[in-house]
Amino acid sequence: MTSKPQQVQPIGVFDSGIGGLTVVRALMQRLPHENIVYFGDTARVPYGPKSPQVVREYAAQDTDFLMRHTVKMIVVACNTVSSVALEVVQKHSKVPVVGVILPGAKAAVEASSKKRIGVIGTVGTIASNAYVNAIRRLDSKATVVSQACPLFVPLAEEGLVDHKATELIAKEYLFPLKLQKIDTLVLGCTHYPILTSVIQHVFDGATALIDSGIATAEEVARVLDEHGVKNPSNQKANVQFFVSDIPHKFTEVGERFLGQKLGRVRKAEGFL
Amino acid sequence: MTSKPQQVQPIGVFDSGIGGLTVVRALMQRLPHENIVYFGDTARVPYGPKSPQVVREYAAQDTDFLMRHTVKMIVVACNTVSSVALEVVQKHSKVPVVGVILPGAKAAVEASSKKRIGVIGTVGTIASNAYVNAIRRLDSKATVVSQACPLFVPLAEEGLVDHKATELIAKEYLFPLKLQKIDTLVLGCTHYPILTSVIQHVFDGATALIDSGIATAEEVARVLDEHGVKNPSNQKANVQFFVSDIPHKFTEVGERFLGQKLGRVRKAEGFL
Numbered sequence: 001m002t003s004k005p006q007q008v009q010p011i012g013v014f015d016s017g018i019g020g021l022t023v024v025r026a027l028m029q030r031l032p033h034e035n036i037v038y039f040g041d042t043a044r045v046p047y048g049p050k051s052p053q054v055v056r057e058y059a060a061q062d063t064d065f066l067m068r069h070t071v072k073m074i075v076v077a078c079n080t081v082s083s084v085a086l087e088v089v090q091k092h093s094k095v096p097v098v099g100v101i102l103p104g105a106k107a108a109v110e111a112s113s114k115k116r117i118g119v120i121g122t123v124g125t126i127a128s129n130a131y132v133n134a135i136r137r138l139d140s141k142a143t144v145v146s147q148a149c150p151l152f153v154p155l156a157e158e159g160l161v162d163h164k165a166t167e168l169i170a171k172e173y174l175f176p177l178k179l180q181k182i183d184t185l186v187l188g189c190t191h192y193p194i195l196t197s198v199i200q201h202v203f204d205g206a207t208a209l210i211d212s213g214i215a216t217a218e219e220v221a222r223v224l225d226e227h228g229v230k231n232p233s234n235q236k237a238n239v240q241f242f243v244s245d246i247p248h249k250f251t252e253v254g255e256r257f258l259g260q261k262l263g264r265v266r267k268a269e270g271f272l
Numbered sequence: 273m274t275s276k277p278q279q280v281q282p283i284g285v286f287d288s289g290i291g292g293l294t295v296v297r298a299l300m301q302r303l304p305h306e307n308i309v310y311f312g313d314t315a316r317v318p319y320g321p322k323s324p325q326v327v328r329e330y331a332a333q334d335t336d337f338l339m340r341h342t343v344k345m346i347v348v349a350c351n352t353v354s355s356v357a358l359e360v361v362q363k364h365s366k367v368p369v370v371g372v373i374l375p376g377a378k379a380a381v382e383a384s385s386k387k388r389i390g391v392i393g394t395v396g397t398i399a400s401n402a403y404v405n406a407i408r409r410l411d412s413k414a415t416v417v418s419q420a421c422p423l424f425v426p427l428a429e430e431g432l433v434d435h436k437a438t439e440l441i442a443k444e445y446l447f448p449l450k451l452q453k454i455d456t457l458v459l460g461c462t463h464y465p466i467l468t469s470v471i472q473h474v475f476d477g478a479t480a481l482i483d484s485g486i487a488t489a490e491e492v493a494r495v496l497d498e499h500g501v502k503n504p505s506n507q508k509a510n511v512q513f514f515v516s517d518i519p520h521k522f523t524e525v526g527e528r529f530l531g532q533k534l535g536r537v538r539k540a541e542g543f544l
Contacts, residue, residue: 043326044316054315054517057544123520154426165437245326248395272329 007231010035010238011220012071012095014062017045018243018250019153019190020077021257023100023213027075028239030217031224033231036239037069043244043271046153048122048189052084055124059085063092065242065268071095072229075220079188079212080122083130096223103219104186104212105134111208112184115139118177118207119146121188122153131188145180149173149189156191157253166198174202184208194256239263244271279503282307282510283492284343284367286334289317290515290522291425291462292349293529295372295485299347300511302489303496305503308511309341315516315543318425320394320461324356327396331357335364337514337540343367344501347492351460351484352394355402368495375491376458376484377406383480384456387411390449390479391418393460394425403460417452421445421461428463429525438470446474456480466528511535516543 011031013024017040024038039062041047047055059081066074073096076082076089082099090097108117119131126148135144151169160166177185185207187193193211200209224230231237243250246267254262283303285296289312296310311334313319319327331353338346345368348354348361354371362369380389391403398420407416423441432438449457457479459465465483472481496502503509515522518539526534 043322049521050315050519051517054519054544061544127520151426151430151432154423158423160423160441163440165440168435168437168440169432245323247322247326248399249321272326272333 006072006229008035008233009070009072010037010240011073011075012037012039012066012069013075013077014039014041014066015077015190016040016047016080017042018254018257021254022190022193022211023075023077023216024239025257025259026211026213026217027220028237030221033233033235033237035231035237037066037071038239038241039065039268040243041271042247042250046122047078047080048124048153049150050124052124052128055080056085056088059088060092061271063089067093073098073220073223075216076100077190077213079190080124083125083128096227098216098219098223100212100216101130101134103215104188104210105131105138107215108184108186108210109135109138109142111210112142114183115142116180116182116184117142117144118180118182118185119144119188120149120152120173120185120192121146123148123150125188131186143180145177145182147173147177152195153189153191156194159256161194162197166195167201170195170198170202174199178203182207184210186210186212188212241265242268244268278344278501280307280505281342281344282309282512283345283347284309284311284338284341285347285349286311286313286338287349287462288312288319288352289314290526290529293526294462294465295347295349295488296511297529297531298483298485298489299492300509302493305505305507305509307503307509309338309343310511310513311337311540312515313543314519314522318394319350319352320396320425321422322396324396324400327352328357328360331360332364333543335361339365345370345492345495347488348372349462349485351462352396355397355400368499370488370491370495372484372488373402373406375487376460376482377403377410379487380456380458380482381407381410381414383482384414386455387414388452388454388456389414389416390452390454390457391416391460392421392445392457392464393418395420395422397460403458415452417449417454419445419449424467425461425463428466431528433466434469438467439473442467442470442474446471450475454479456482458482458484460484513537514540516540
């Protein structure tokens, strides 16, 4: 079988920073033969607390960068961008676009037996109501409780994954969701899977945690099939990492998110 | 007395975000008749974890923005910029430039009786060794212990100023400084004065805290005198605020830092 050029083209993935590496990790597990080009906008991270206008502008620039690498599809790993700027990415690219909101919402509705679903995310993601709207479109009777957890990103980046301080902060953030007796919780930010154990602890393990990254990898596989552009190769995939800045502690933090060594990371120009 | 045009020109102040409002607060108290133009790069905040190269590029753009407002001098409120990019600001402006490092270092050396001085700041500020070098130039025998406190910025921005979690994190960050029996601590980041009470608590009130902002306002007064450009007006000063993004919670957080209502805040163009 001769592979068409489009099939060997990489999947483009972008995020505000390195949190999106948890999505790359899921993609590499689900689709080990797909080439990937990752871009993390580390010079301007975080997007979560910023205005939708600014996030849209950055998303357009991030998309243009990936398109210059002739990607066959784009995965918006960033929940904030997926919440407020997915249509900007669709407009700026001429390839299929998958965000993390809809796959995460679908997985939550499927997992929840009582249809009492919690959503946590950045201030931008939660203010957008994107998850709430997506879940309600799938099941209009679902009860959805959402909560911004702005300190989870810096706590995860600093590696305070099983620290007493993180536990105290998590208890406060998650208290309203616990009160509402949710049975399923969407981790609506790429950083949050790093904090799984402390979040589980708050819910005494009684709540299903939905990692949007894993759900998104499943959706990406479906879209590749649908468009007939799955890479038929059995070779080891080529995964390339670009960032707009290589800050202090980058490699250390990046490896924690990817779950393995990052290899070569290149600086993308034109983002200052 | 007729004031020369230069005397009524504003002082330009910039910071990575809104932390620099603690410096504006000190300036407004020390020099209540000086007009001020403030710029906070809220579209790209924080600078602390980013690389010196990126911080220098942003500092040049921030300086150009203030120069377009014909400022008579520039105050670099941001400790990270003052640490790694002061010469960039000097090169891009043709007016006197005051950073926060030297005033903070001087105030620390003056306040310390045992010359055992601690310095806390962002990862960028601490990695630069700017405070350590400045203090050692003033007193070569001083013992200086420094510590990056990356979570202090998000904790201050989230208003967790007297929270148990902040106390736990502060205890860990400050433990090495306490061990070294410092008698003076430089708050080497514009956000940290917000956390004064929790920091004092860790040291049982036995350590003098140096707010670089207050020391800097003193230095600004001296430089204005030296150049004969102090504003002779007795009128209420005109203080203008510009930011590159107006994100969620901006006004609330800004007021906490300025210690009063912000008034009108305008969006500066050209920073995306």
